[in-house]
Amino acid sequence: MKHTVNIAVLIPERSQKLFLKDINMPAKLRKSHTDKMVAGVCGGIAEYLGWDSTIIRIIFLILVFSSVGSMVLLYFILALIMPD
Template sequence: MKAKLYRSVKDRKLGGVLGGLADYLNMDSSLLRIIFIVAFIGGVGSIGWIYLIWIFIVPNEGE
């Protein structure tokens, strides 16, 4: 596990949050994206707001 959470610059689809989180948790980013989508569709509506907030709070990798 990394020491600090960053938004990924290399593994970015939308905001880089899930790519950076997957790197932080040392797991596959595709698996984390699938879990995120299932949770979002499954009714955990706050997860979308959390993602948007993380885009503004979590710094880019290298900053």
């Protein structure tokens, strides 16, 4: 059984247009052209999630050190397969 909620009822009328416009737009995971340090992977993930890229980079560094470097391999794989 699927439940649906009309979001427009829960949002004040003055901000419905801005908020609902963002919901209806499909999010695409891409490398960032404006916020990149190496290949734009962390910047692209940050844009996709709507987070600050510094937070994504800190999380990535923590994962690099805790995973004994396997995250570096994942980064380069993402750099190859993520669209520009």
